[in-house]
Amino acid sequence: MQQQTRHSPDLSTKTRNFLCQELIYRGHVSADMADRAQIMAQQRGMALADVFNRGFGVSQYAVAQAQATERGAQYINPFTDAPDLSLIALFGVEKCLQMGVLPWRSIGGETVVLTARPETFHQDQALLHNHFGRVRMAITTEEHLNRALSQLCEETLVARAETKTIDSESCRNWAPRRALAVGAVFGICALACAVFKPILLVALLTAWAVITLFLTTALKLVAAVIGWREATAPANSVIPARLPTITMLVPLYNETAIAEHLLARLSDLDYPRELLDICLVLEADDQTTRATLGRTTLPRGIRAITVPTGGIKTKPRALNYALDFARGNIIGVWDAEDAPAPDQLHKVANAFANAPPDVVCLQGKLDYYNASANWLTRCFTIEYASWFRVILPGLQRLGLALPLGGTTLFFKRDALHALGGWDAHNVTEDADLGIRLARHGYRTRLIDTVTEEEANGRAWPWVKQRSRWLKGYAITYLVHMRDPLRLWRNLGAWRFFGVQLLFLGTLSQFMLAPLLWTFWLPALGFGHPLSSVLPSWAFWTLAGLFFSSEVIGWLVAYVALHKAEKRWLFKWAFSLTLYFPLGALAAYKGIFELLTKPFYWDKTTHGVLLPSSWQTPTPPLQPPSHPALGG
Template sequence: MTTQTTTQATRAARLSDGVDAELARLLPEGICRTFRVLAYAVVDGQVLVAATDPEDQVTEHVVAERVDAPVLLVRHTANEIMAAIDAAHPLVDGDAERVESAESRRARVQMAQMLTRSGLVTGEQLQRAMVEYSRTGDPLGDILVSHEAIDEDVLVAALAEIHQMQRVGLSDFEPDPDLARRLPEPLARTLQVVPVAESEGVVLLAVARPLPAPALREVETALGRPVRQLLANRTDLDQLLQRIHSEHYADVSTLHLMENAPESSAHVVISSTQKAVLVIALVVTVLCGLLWPMGTLIALVGAASLVYLLVSVYKFRLTLRALGTHLETDITDEEIAAIDERQLPVYTILVPLYKEAAIVGRLVRDINALDYPRTRLDVKLLCEEDDLETIETIRGMRLPPHFHLVVVPDAQPKTKPKACNYGLQLATGTVCVIFDAEDRPDPDQLKKAVTAFERVPGNVVCVQAKLNYFNQGQNMLTAWFANEYSMHFELVLPAMGASESPIPLGGTSNHFRTDVLRDLGAWDPFNVTEDADLGIRLHREGYRTAMIDSTTLEEANSQVPNWIRQRSRWIKGYMQTWLVHMRNPVALLSQTGLRGFLSFNLTMGSAFVLLMNPVFWGLTTLYVLTQAGFIQQLFPGLVFYAASAMLFIGNFVFVYLNVAGSLQRGEFGITRTALLSPLYWGLMSWAAWKGFIQLFTNPFYWEKTEHGLNEPPAGGH
């Protein structure tokens, strides 16, 4: 456009003439305030946009990308533009964070100029970072580091120059332990600071970022000395903090629940009272067997048949309630798009890893693909101390500081819940989630969870996403596994949540309010199915769990030995959970109510039902082959009808549930495999007996499951 035409356009419409409300909202408020621009008129098909610097290429590109029409930047003063923006986007109480202070703006501009003039950041990188800054308000330097445009050391050098502070290298530095621990661990962790030396009554304090005045006073009060701040690399500082306090973290992660709520810990497999009841029951059964052998066997068969039938009917009832309905907390795409990212909390992601170096790269890629500001992610990669390969792989990747390598000391029990407890103590997020190494969550899952927490009642402290598998079509085993998960997460858990029954959580993609999780004692490090146990403990304390309509894809075990190892651990943990919470049935009943008490026993009881399968299958097979009379005597009258109902209803329900779950999810390609589910049930019984035996021989042993055997498909879910 020529100068004359530009002049004509600006004369035809002026910012001072007023701004059409719809036109003023053509650009997001964050873009307007950050770049000091505002669309205010349309002249000859061109959108006129007020700008302080019409010749700035970054500003021109950002505006042009967001306006679906020719754009003309027109010079106005900053005061004119900001007044018009305030009129278009009025501020109310509590909105002060939407306005950038003059000091913050000067620091941001200085940072941008320093990095671009030195050639450390390209114009394109700066533009992307500025757009993200306009959405989140997070420091520009941190945004650039999180997207790996620059590394942390470059940012620390720039901050040192801007704030005229000295730097300190911590990668090979070990301070005096007594001095380092003089600052209380919670304060050191929260502020990310470590006392590293003392000179002439002044404590030298390594800091990740310059401390504001109130925080600085708090540190000086805690230390009883004045301090001088030294800037340090965030990753090096994080590793130093872990080394200083590792012994404390290890003790808490292992002993906290056991010492503060021993009745809720599985460190004792069977309590003394349970042992006494079990011995009495065995003695009575043996005596009855000696006195009335056939009657005793009939009674046992009848009781087993009744339990079997009740478990099947309960799951069938849950399925009928959920089938064809939508019981989850649903978050729409429009609600996600409307989220103000300035209001998003810091989100801690706990990722337990053990001998999974091969898939760390894929894990990092998938976490970075989440639709959540990286500057508000606190990713804890939890590695066991003896897993040197995974640890060295992570260190060699030189990940940006929102990824934290956490090395868990090598001590028993070596379980996933203990590693999660260890990582939870280092968490800085107000909400947290567990993802497994091979997980591939929906990109918007974190935002959906945050929105769900805002919508659900205050006693909901956990939001569970659905789980399924990306390799469900690999073979018959993976298809069965996907059928089962579809049934469990599409039907059973939503129905349990809607009825406010105790929910046995899934092993991953459960989102928590961090403070409540800490207060509850987090996970039981001695329970090998810690997620189910935690779900019950949450319920007993008056908290609830909500389901959200978001899915995390995992890798289904495609090899039977690997599947048996995983499933036997799960079932062993279900048995541990039942034994723990049934130590005091009266207390459980009073805390959960009759409905919750029955739901708990029928859910956890399914683990014991699996032990019965081979017994009944064996009796049926033996009778068909031999027509043995004593077997017929075991099923007189009512017992026969109950057992027959168990055989037909139980098998029908199991097949039906698997078909219904896949249909509910829309996975029509694997529904036919559900018709062969009784064969899968046989594998489950095999795993159940293995887990039952391990309950007494090696209760805390964590059977390792191999991951990374299959690459997930590219693209979305």
Template sequence: MSAAVLLSRGQLAVLAATGVLAAVVLTVAGVYGLLRTLMTLMIAAYVSFTVFKLIVWFAGARRAIPDRPLPSLDDPALPTYTVLVPLYQEAAVLPGLITAITRIRYPTERMQVLLLLETGDDETIETVRRTALPSYVTAVIVPDAGPRTKPKACNYAMTVATGEFTVIFDAEDRPEPDHLLKAVAAMWAERRSDPRVICVQGILSFWNPRSGIPSVFYWAEYVAHFHWMLVGLCRLGLIPPLCGSSNHFRTEALRHVAEEYGTLTFGSGDRAVTVPSVWDSYNVTEDADLAARLARLDYRVAMCPARTYEEAPHRLSVALRQRTRWLQGYLVTGLVQSRRPLRSIRSMGAMRYLVFIMMMLWTPISALLNPIIWALSATYVLARISGWPVVATFIDDMFPTPVHYVGLIAMVAGNVALGIQSIVTTLYATSDRDAGLAKYLSLTFLWWAFTSLPAYRAAWRLLTARSTWEKTPHGHDQSQEQSVIRPTAPTVEPVAETSRPRDESGLVHSG
């Protein structure tokens, strides 16, 4: 149950059986019979996913994320918090990160902030050495053993984590000052109604939605995803794929996951490093995979209004790499979580499991198929206009009549509905500052076309670099960041230092 293996023996057997079945259909029904079967299955998947997204969207539209009274800073019931901050080649954004952490309103004697640095990342390590860190912030050097991924770093950090709650922030994250208090209030309230809730997902927003065309579409996607889709998935009792940042966990639940999935040892001899398998160290979207791991243990996730500002990709080249990693990770997660379907159905429930697998696999697969469908449609129209009856008839014969009309409706009405949904979502859920960006969403279809490029790239990397983390650069417009995120007075208090060995610079040694 790890991305360390691409396909299990069972999956290889299913793949072989599918190939045999396709050969039988080809032999019995001919080329057209095989093509019609494939097109029928494909259109059924398109229609099902479109209907599913609209159902979830309407479910989310009927329920806002509630704001709850914040606990007092001197409330003795406030949990201790471990904040994990994985860093790799992030020297440029480190000062803003430390500033954001010191602005968090929470008793610092109850905070343990771990900066996770990768061995060999000399620039970031040196920047940390030169930075005056608050006493509750500790830098931990992650050993250079095994895959150099964010989940492996977080797994390593769990060996020294002491908080009752655990949250992950990325290097470019700027959590609002009351972020932790809002998460605690949400966790307490959700667990009163359902003790199975052990994670609350905060809201991610962008502080730079106007820095480029890609950032506009990222902004629109995040509004729809966090204010509507995730809310709808939680409301329907389904499994929301967690995001890589601002997930607040009860640490005991993470340790339960580690007990279920065991440990991993990287290296050998004196250099061997053993870490708990809370997250899949080989998965580049470990957050989505963890959502399934928690669901297998009958845990639930809820939403909370704690907001974190992030930096959106401002260039297509940056968006290409980041979207490649997301789609690659979704493919891997879908493959991993489909390895033991009967056991997963028993633990998650059939509907929850099947919907999760559909989200993980069909999201990237549809991006792979979209150009093919668009090309077929354009060729068919061109053949009709230009009088190429052979070409038009060939495409016609690929689709049984009912499938042809259903596919046409799905392509036209479905895309129009999803396009309108994205515009309405952003107009409803966004602030006045960003409302003017909705006018760019009339070009959403161009963005959908672009996302097919990282889908093909993700499929290639799935075969060639499955567990290699493509870094997203940050820190391109820090002046804009400061104009959006208002400063507040920091609250820094001394706390007991960690007992792990340090060098003269204050960094925790690895291994």
């Protein structure tokens, strides 16, 4: 704890800010740097201290010391001079993080409150006075404040991260044993029906499979037709006068091969560094990633947030924890292997500036940078192109609720907090959040920016990844269908139908696909279980439906690959018939896990099939000194 006593010279005849003068006096910046920082702060509408920290690499400690002198206040490090925990509990750790304050100790009839944002402290005084009576401001750094709160209030913050979503919209109260019992009852009934009424069972399942195939095929066709042309930008679009601060959350777990390339790609972003807050979100017990980053110097604007261990270990839990420490008004998500377009964040800022207030989420397009690695990555790339460049735009124009992708997502921070963040227990937290957005009256808009990822190019890891997605689809559907009437009222009839088709229809198609494949048996000279009850014209009708479905799938792939400028992949679209059986296997694995370990996160390994241009070691980064895991 230090008391600042030295007074600065009289600056009444100068235009240079006191903080600038103090940092010049202390030798932390040059006069030219100080002047540029002051102009930048005025142009950006930012606190001058933030410009020095994030834009010019001046340490938080140096700026805080100068601020303490400027305001005649104490500088206190709450990590070494421990605060009174009862004061934090009285005020609430959530408000402490949101406001950047920490009630430290009661001394002489007043409460000393530390702040990392002295320029806005006066705005918080009324609320602080209501809790503590007389208060006195002291200065600390954001790093020390966050570090103290994260360690002193660890249990509270972990519990908050795991239960941020309200009970009625979360799957955390999903009971695997009860689900297993219900599943066993249905299994026994199906087995009995298979023994005593096999034709009836096959006929019913076939009818449902055909209905869902027809509806999903029709949706693909409509999406392909209306999604042929890109949506036109509004004629009266504006460029924001001041760009927002954007926090990007990048969850990492057991990453080795990808870390160096990740930092290089993030350094290529052309968004102003002083407005960019990239948080690498690490698990406390992830020694692999921590060791990798521990050997790395993080570029300016990139910091690490360590998530303590808790009851579960999932990506959405980590995101919820990191959300409380985010600086930006816009919160984005990238995955470890992502390669976002350098101008992506400018497009995000422009899109939000031109969007109506109810648009609180933007979804970018995803693609793969290793499409040519093998047959599986080619098929995966075709599937992704079809989804993000044709199906999703079609769903948006049809006015349906959009199940989000897990990356290249951007949210208005206030709306994300109001929604309860991500469901920490849902293994497809993205799709679930898309439905919750729609239920609460918000909208998602697609934007024309691309993030490239690493396609999973090995069969069993592909099955494990897809089984997690389908398990999450199943649990998301079951959570939102707990009260179908309420879901209907929230979404309306049209979007309610869309949820049924997108979730139940998708699951049905994957699980019942082998049943539909049996209709190729007569063409191969074998009998079919329904040949005794279905006339020959019915088989030909079904064959026509199956063939039409394939043709429409090829049409969607052609449109998507044309938009993605990857037309060279189209010849591989004809082999997708051999690709989707892996999805059926993944569906069975996912449903089994839904009944046995619903919250298990089957982690995908990254850095396995990187492009050849990435195989050679990249030169070490030479940013300002910011230890990756320091503090």
